[in-house]
Amino acid sequence: xxxxxxxxxxxxxxxxxxxxxxxxxxxxxxxxxxxxxxxxxxxxxxxxxxxxxxxxxxxxxxxxxxxxxxxxxxxxxxxxxxxxxxxxxxxxxxxxxxxxxxxxxxxxxxxxxxxxxxxxxxxxxxxxxxxxxxxxxxxxxxxxxxxxxxxxxxxxxxxxxxxxxxxxxxxxxxxxxxxxxxxxxxxxxxxxxxxxxxxxxxxxxxxxxxxxxxxxxxxxxxxxxxxxxxxxxxxxxxxxxxxxxxxxxxxxxxxxxxxxxxxxxxxxxxxxxxxxxxxxxxxxxxxxxxxxxxxxxxxxxxxxxxxxxxxx
Amino acid sequence: xxxxxxxxxxxxxxxxxxxxxxxxxxxxxxxxxxxxxxxxxxxxxxxxxxxxxxxxxxxxxxxxxxxxxxxxxxxxxxxxxxxxxxxxxxxxxxxxxxxxxxxxxxxxxxxxxxxxxxxxxxxxxxxxxxxxxxxxxxxxxxxxxxxxxxxxxxxxxxxxxxxxxxxxxxxxxxxxxxxxxxxxxxxxxxxxxxxxxxxxxxxxxxxxxxxxxxxxxxxxxxxxxxxxxxxxxxxxxxxxxxxxxxxxxxxxxxxxxxxxxxxxxxxxxxxxxxxxxxxxxxxxxxxxxxxxxxxxxxxxxxxxxxxxxxxxxxxxxxxxxxxxxxxxxxxxxxxxxxxxxxxxxxxxxxxxxxxxxxxxxxxxxxxxxxxxxxxxxxxxxxxxxxxxxxxxxxxxxxxxxxxxxxxxxxxxxxxxxxxxxxxx
Numbered sequence: 001x002x003x004x005x006x007x008x009x010x011x012x013x014x015x016x017x018x019x020x021x022x023x024x025x026x027x028x029x030x031x032x033x034x035x036x037x038x039x040x041x042x043x044x045x046x047x048x049x050x051x052x053x054x055x056x057x058x059x060x061x062x063x064x065x066x067x068x069x070x071x072x073x074x075x076x077x078x079x080x081x082x083x084x085x086x087x088x089x090x091x092x093x094x095x096x097x098x099x100x101x102x103x104x105x106x107x108x109x110x111x112x113x114x115x116x117x118x119x120x121x122x123x124x125x126x127x128x129x130x131x132x133x134x135x136x137x138x139x140x141x142x143x144x145x146x147x148x149x150x151x152x153x154x155x156x157x158x159x160x161x162x163x164x165x166x167x168x169x170x171x172x173x174x175x176x177x178x179x180x181x182x183x184x185x186x187x188x189x190x191x192x193x194x195x196x197x198x199x200x201x202x203x204x205x206x207x208x209x210x211x212x213x214x215x216x217x218x219x220x221x222x223x224x225x226x227x228x229x230x231x232x233x234x235x236x237x238x239x240x241x242x243x244x245x246x247x248x249x250x251x252x253x254x255x256x257x258x259x260x261x262x263x264x265x266x267x268x269x270x271x272x273x274x275x276x277x278x279x280x281x282x283x284x285x286x287x288x289x290x291x292x293x294x295x296x297x298x299x300x301x302x303x304x305x306x307x308x309x310x311x312x
Numbered sequence: 313x314x315x316x317x318x319x320x321x322x323x324x325x326x327x328x329x330x331x332x333x334x335x336x337x338x339x340x341x342x343x344x345x346x347x348x349x350x351x352x353x354x355x356x357x358x359x360x361x362x363x364x365x366x367x368x369x370x371x372x373x374x375x376x377x378x379x380x381x382x383x384x385x386x387x388x389x390x391x392x393x394x395x396x397x398x399x400x401x402x403x404x405x406x407x408x409x410x411x412x413x414x415x416x417x418x419x420x421x422x423x424x425x426x427x428x429x430x431x432x433x434x435x436x437x438x439x440x441x442x443x444x445x446x447x448x449x450x451x452x453x454x455x456x457x458x459x460x461x462x463x464x465x466x467x468x469x470x471x472x473x474x475x476x477x478x479x480x481x482x483x484x485x486x487x488x489x490x491x492x493x494x495x496x497x498x499x500x501x502x503x504x505x506x507x508x509x510x511x512x513x514x515x516x517x518x519x520x521x522x523x524x525x526x527x528x529x530x531x532x533x534x535x536x537x538x539x540x541x542x543x544x545x546x547x548x549x550x551x552x553x554x555x556x557x558x559x560x561x562x563x564x565x566x567x568x569x570x571x572x573x574x575x576x577x578x579x580x581x582x583x584x585x586x587x588x589x590x591x592x593x594x595x596x597x598x599x600x601x602x603x604x605x606x607x608x609x610x611x612x613x614x615x616x617x618x619x620x621x622x623x624x625x626x627x628x629x630x631x632x633x634x635x636x637x638x639x640x641x642x643x644x645x646x647x648x649x650x651x652x653x654x655x656x657x658x659x660x661x662x663x664x665x666x667x668x669x670x671x672x673x674x675x676x677x678x679x680x681x682x683x684x685x686x687x688x689x690x691x692x693x694x695x696x697x698x699x700x701x702x703x704x705x706x707x708x709x710x711x712x713x714x715x716x717x718x719x720x721x722x723x724x725x726x727x728x729x730x731x732x733x734x735x736x
Contacts, residue, residue, distance in 0.1 A: 178426075178428070180424050180425070180426050180428040181428045181429070181430065181431075183389060183422075183424070183428065184422070184424055184428035184429075184430075186389055186416070187387055187389060187416060187420075187421065187422040187499075188416060188417065188421060188422075188441060188442040188445050188489075188493060189413040189414065189415075189416035189417030189418075189442075189445050189446075190413075190445050191413065194445070198430070199430060202430075202432045203431065203432070
C-alpha cells in the first residue's frame with residue numbers, strides 16, 4: 001500500500017515549471033500592467049496630505065448616508081492617522097480598489113453569461129466553488145512564482161478570491177428578473193442585447209450591487225494574506241506583528257483594517273439600497289428629465305395651437 | 313364581402329419534454345395525453361383555427377388547458393413542436409430570430425396577465441416602449457404615446473412610475489403599450505384576470521369600445537367564461553390541450569359540443585348572453601287585422617288563451633286583443649277588430665339580451681313580442697320560456713306553452729260564436 005501514490009503535486013509542479021519557462025513573458029507583461037495600475041492609484045491616494053483624502057472620504061460618506069456616517073468616518077479615519085497607519089491604509093486601499101475593479105469587470109459579464117446559458121452556468125459554478133474554497137495560501141504559491149514577490153501576486157490572489165460573489169449574485173439577479181417582463185421585451189421584438197441592457201440589468205441592479213459590495217468586502221479580507229507575499233500595506237504590518245509577536249502593532253494595523261472595511265461596506269451598500277443623497281440626485285435627474293419633457297410637450301402643443309389659429 | 317384571415321394556426325402541437333417529436337407522432341396516431349406522459353407533457357394538441365381580421369377571438373379554458381402556451385406560439389415566444397402559425401399572411405414558424413422579431417415589432421403585440429411593465433420607467437416611457445424598439449425618434453414616439461395614454465384615460469399619470477398606479481391603471485398602461493405599437497393583432501393573455509371584478513368589467517367595456525374604434529384583431533385568453541361570453545365574437549374552448557369547440561357565444565351556450573362544455577357553461581350568466589331571438593317561440597295565437605273579432609275569439613278558444621296578437625299587412629304587429637273584449641264585441645255584433653286592439657304590447661328587438669326581458673315580463677300578462685326593425689312580429693317569449701332559458705332547463709316533450717290562461721270559460725265563447733253566427 002505504501003507504493004500507492006498519485007503524483008498530483010509533482011504534476012502540478014511540472015506544469016507550473018513549464019508555464020514559467022515557456023510563457024514567462026506573458027506573466028511579466030501582466031505583472032507590469034497590474035503594477036502600473038496599482039502604482040498610479042497608490043500615487044493618487046498617498047501624494048496629497050492625509051486630510052485631503054479624509055475630507056473627500058467624509059464628503060462621500062455624507063452623500064451616501066448622511067451626517068452620522070460622515071462624522072463617524074471622520075473620527076475613524078483620524079484614528080488611523082493617529083496610530084500612524086495612514087500610509088499603510090492607503091496602500092491597502094489602492095490594492096483593494098484595483099483588485100475589486102478587476103474582479104467586478106470580470107465577474108459581471110461572467111455572471112450575465114451564466115444567467116443566459118445553463119451550459120455556462122454549469123461550468124462556471126464548480127470553478128467558482130473551487131476558487132472560493134481552495135485555501136488562499138495554496139494559490140499564492142504559483143502566483144508568487146509567476147509574478148514574483150510584491151503587490152501583483154497579492155492583487156491576483158485577491159481577484160481570484162473575491163470574484164465568486166460578483167458572478168453568483170449577477171447570475172442570481174438576472175435570473176430573478178420577472179420572466180413576464182423579459183417576455184414583454186421579446187413580445188415587442190426587442191433584441192437580446194436590448195433586453196439585457198434595458199430590462200435585465202436595471203432590474204437586477206440591487207442584487208448586482210450587493211455582489212459588488214461582497215467583492216469589495218472579500219478583497220478587504222485578503223489584505224492580510226496579500227501582506228504575506230510582500231504586498232505591504234496594513235497586511236504587511238499584521239504579518240510583521242505576527243512574526244515579532246508584537247501585540248501593539250497587531251492591534252493598530254488590525255483596527256485600521258476593520259475601519260477601512262466598515263467604511264467601504266457602508267458606502268457601497270448605500271448604492272445598492274438606493275439610499276441617501278445619490279439616489280435623491282438620481283431621482284432629481286429623472287424627474288428633471290420628465291419635467292423638461294413636459295415643457296417640450298407644452299411647447300409642441302402651443303406650436304400646434306399657434307399654427308391652427310394662424311390658419312383660421 | 314370576403315373576410316380576411318389575420319391569424320391562422322394549423323395543426324399546432326407543443327410538447328415539453330425530452331422527446332417531443334416522438335410524442336407528437338404518437339399523438340397524431342391517436343394516443344392520449346396520458347399515454348405519452350413519459351415522452352413529455354403535451355400542452356397543446358392539434359390546435360387549428362382562423363382568426364378573422366377585426367374580430368375578438370377568445371380562447372377559454374381552465375388553468376393547465378394549454379391556452380397560455382397556445383397564445384405564446386402565435387407570436388413565436390414558443391416555437392411549436394409541430395404545425396404552423398401565419399400572422400398577416402407571413403409564416404412565423406421555423407423562421408430566423410431576426411425575422412421573428414421583425415414580425416413582432418410590426419404585426420403582433422401582447423398584453424400580459426401581470427402587466428409586465430418596466431418598473432424603472434415612467435408610464436409614458438412604458439407606453440412608448442414598442443415604438444422605441446421600432447426605431448421611432450424620441451419626440452415622435454412620446455407624442456404618439458401621449459395620445460394613446462389619453463385614449464385609455466390615463467392623462468395626468470404619464471410621468472408616474474408603474475408602482476404608483478393601481479392594478480387597473482397598470483393594465484391600462486399595458487394595454488396602451490400594446491395599442492401604441494400599432495400592430496394589427498393584439499394578444500391578451502389573461503389580461504384582466506388579476507383585476508378586481510368591478511375594474512375588470514370596466515376594462516372589458518373599455519376594450520370593446522377601443523376595439524370598435526380601432527378595429528384591431530384581438531386574441532384574448534381567459535379562464536372566465538362570463539368574460540369570454542362578454543368579449544368574444546367567437547370562442548374556442550380548450551380542454552387538456554385540445555380545442556373542443558369553436559363557435560359564437562350563443563352556439564356554445566345553446567349547443568355545447570360535449571358534456572364538458574355543457575358543464576362549463578352551466579354557470580354562465582345566461583341572461584347576458586342569450587338573446588330574445590335565440591329563445592323565442594313561434595307565435596300561435598295570432599290573427600290578422602282583417603280577420604275580425606270572431607276569428608280572434610275562435611283562435612283564442614282553439615289555443616286556449618285569453619289574448620291574441622293582432623298583425624296587419626306584412627305581419628306588422630298592431631297589438632293584442634283580450635277574450636273579454638272580443639266576446640263583448642262579438643255579442644254586440646260588431647266586426648271591426650281594430651276598435652278593441654290594445655296597442656300597448658311590450659316588444660323587444662331580436663338581439664335584446666334576456667336580461668332586458670325580465671322586467672317587462674313581470675309587468676305584462678301577455679308574452680313578450682319579438683319584432684324586427686320594421687315592426688314585424690318574429691316570435692314571442694312567454695314567461696315560462698324565459699324562465700326555462702334562464703334556468704338552463706331544456707324542455708322534454710311537447711309541452712304547449714299557453715299564456716295567458718283563458719279568463720272566460722270555453723262554453724261561453726262557443727256559445728257566443730254559435731248564436732251570433734246563426735244570427736248573421
